[in-house]
Amino acid sequence: MSDGEFDYVIVGAGSAGCVLANRLSEDGNATVCLLEAGPRDRSWQIHVPLAVMWAMMNEKINWKFNSAPQRQAGGRSIYMPRGMTLGGSSAINGMVYVRGNPADYDDWAEAGNAGWSWADVKPYFLKSENNEQFAGDGHHAAGGPLNVTFLxxxxxxxxxxxxxxxxxxxxxxxxxxxxxxxxxxxHQVTQKKGRRMSTATAFLDPVRGRKNLTIMTDAPVERVTLEGGCATGVELTRGRKILARREVILSAGAITSPKLLLQSGIGDASELQEYGIEAKHQLPGVGRNLQDHxxxxxxxxxxxxxxxxxxxxxxxxxxxxxxxxxxxxxxxxxxxxxxxxxxxxxxxxxxxxxxxxxxxxxxxxxxxxxxxxxxxxxxxxxxLRPKSRGSVTLAKNGNGFAPVIDPHFFxxxxxxxxxxxxxxxxxxxxxxxxxxxxxxxxxxxxxxxxxxxxxxxxxxxSATIFHPVGTCKMGSDADAVVDERLRVHGVQGLRVADASIMPTICGGNTSAPAIMIGEKASDMIKEDAI
Incomplete structure (x- = not known):
């Protein structure tokens, strides 16, 4: 028995997830369910920019992760906040709008990811943007949902x-x-009239009235349900099940997306056995390739x-x-x-x-x-461009699992x-x-x-400026988790669309690139549904 059935089930209402919910629900014939583990974005600490200092420490809207002890950083655990509310980390970050260097994306394409060069992704940055100062200069745009401006x-x-x-x-x-x-x-920032513009503000608030869009908060997901090599839906931590007629899309970020894949039995079979998880699909790259600034x-x-x-x-x-x-x-x-x-x-x-x-x-x-x-x-x-590579794995935490985040800094x-x-x-x-x-x-x-x-x-x-990426790497090599259309290798009806798919980290802040990934993924999903 399920608690609902939708065409698309999106896990994570963060920088990419809110974009996906907006764009996929543009089709009035498609039903969309957006699941967020955290609460509604009602806290004043989200909307008042200076309150980022408090939001970064607020356990009600922040996962407040810590890394494993870092051998090359004095054995210290490094604080790694991630958003846990509508808007995800775009609701608690520094609001800086930086896309990264165009050559970063050309590197992705040259590594075999067709359609991800700078020429390919630039239109998706422009699609989102409403730039108050630079629109029309060839590098920026006006009319998109996301307001970008100077302080x-x-x-x-x-x-x-x-x-x-x-x-x-x-x-x-x-x-x-x-x-x-x-x-x-x-810096240019994602603000409007002195208030933060998270992806929830930009992409969800204008479309909350759509009858084909269901937004569920306080709805943490435990695993993706699989049947015959196909994703059929998700199971929430309280035992509820949501079914997906077409696709499940993980947009839970570079920490939680690989965690959910592992909990679903998708990963390295020998490691899954150590966790006591039944291996459903051998995919050893899940959780590997972690990069951060x-x-x-x-x-x-x-x-x-x-x-x-x-x-x-x-x-x-x-x-x-x-x-x-x-x-x-x-x-x-x-x-x-x-x-x-x-x-x-x-x-x-x-x-x-x-x-x-x-x-x-x-x-x-x-x-x-x-x-x-x-x-x-x-x-x-x-x-900006670390050579070190880390991982996200699992550790028992009561009846469930916690992520073990090891960036391998330095x-x-x-x-x-x-x-x-x-x-x-x-x-x-x-x-x-x-x-x-x-x-x-x-x-x-x-x-x-x-x-x-x-x-x-x-x-x-040393610390981090909270830009984890790469743990569900896009590519075709042995460590890749998704293909160039963000489909999980070997599993039908399952995609990942967030910063975890980056093969290599962008040379700049990662919020704008994550939003771009949400925009591009939305178009690919629509194209593949035809």
Whole structure:
């Protein structure tokens, strides 16, 4: 006995899943069920941009994963938040809209994934986009559901950051999604009128009234049901079953999509046996190929109170910021706190950037604290193209399973050396003359640190900027999980459409690419249904 039957069952209402729900339900003759493990997106921490600091720690809307201890990071477990609400991680992320380098997608196509070159995927970025500043320039579009814009009131530290980079011969780049990715500038963000625009806001809210679309929240899925090599539906953790007449589409993200495949008996048979799971289909690549953007912070404290911070003297300004946002949706509370950035090559012979910088124009507390006393700013250095590869596997957790997330950070020595070179450049920028107006008095790590000191600092303090991908890799090799049309190899009626299908990680933030994947997958599913 089932609790419902639909043409399409989508598991995960995240960056790609909400897009799929919207596009597949455009066909009034197709019934669509969207299942989300978390609650409705009602929390103020989702919609007020500055509240990202709290959303990142809120267990009601966040899976709050931690990695396995990392051997090359001092044995530490790395915090890895993922969204657990309508909108998924697009509801709790930094809202930065970066597509990555066009050559990233050409690499996918050259690896044998026909239809995934930059020329192929660019139209799907444009399809989603409503760009307030750059529409019509050939790189951007207007009229799509997803609003993309600049922050209304960036902190003055943003201009200082760009000026400091220019003083060291880096170029200014007004649009990281334009002619080139390289350079320094202000981020565009997924906001509208000072509020976050998640994929739930952009793609679900306008179509909630469609009679052929059913959205179920607080509905965690346990496994995909299989019969004769075909996906027939899903089973929820409470024993309910939802049947799929045409397809089941996993859009649960790079952690949970492979977890669900493994729990369904799809994976390496020997590993499944260890978990006590009956092997239904041998597919050893499930959960392999995990990639993420490792990062390290350089933090500066200042005597100046221009940078965001908490102090007695700043209390009137902080109080006004609340009023300003309530009345005008402007000011500090409209900030995503990662307001500017840059993309650079650590070696001149490289053809594209291998390191990203992200500016936080406020004094950064050390986790788990959210707020620290004082003023300052921080620059995060991000390793864009890691050589290391990790995995997502399972571990018993009561009557069920928990994901074991092991990114294998820095297990390839080249990753540490690339991040080190980028980190050194970030420190040069922070020490440049334009920043001296803020009277910096404390640098972390200290300015005289040697390369060995910095390597140790990275080992003890590195983190991630929360971009896991690749665990249901697209391709035709032995580790591939889906083909170029995102169909799971050897299983009928089952696809994966989220960041987990990326063969290699994009050189930039991963939210916009995940949305693109949702758009492209929707068209492929419609084409294959004819």
């Amino acid at each position: 209304s009131d960036p902190n003055p530290v943003v201009d200082t950051f760009v000026a400091a980079a220019e003083s060291l011969q880096h170029r200014h780049n007004p649009d990281f999604n334009g002619e080139t990715e390289e350079g320094f500038g202000i 490792a990062s390290i912070h350089a933090i500066v404290r200042t005597k100046s109170r221009v940078p965001v911070g908490f102090s007695v003297a700043a209390l009137p300004r902080l109080a006004w910021s609340v009023v300003n946002y309530a009345l005008r949706r402007r000011g500090l509370w409209s900030s995503n706190m990662v307001e500017a950035g840059g993309f650079v090559r650590t070696r001149p012979e490289l053809t594209r950037p291998d390191v990203q910088f992200v500016l936080m124009p406020g004094y950064r507390a050390r986790p788990p604290r959210l707020i620290a006393y004082g003023h300052g700013y921080a620059v995060t250095t991000v390793l 297990e390839e020595p080249e990753d540490m050396e690339t991040l080190l070179q980028g980190f050194k450049e970030s420190r040069r920028i922070l020490e440049a003359e334009p920043f001296q107006q803020y009277e910096p008095f404390h640098y972390q790590p200290e300015t005289a640190a040697s390369d060995d000191d910095l390597r140790q600092y990275i080992l003890e303090n």
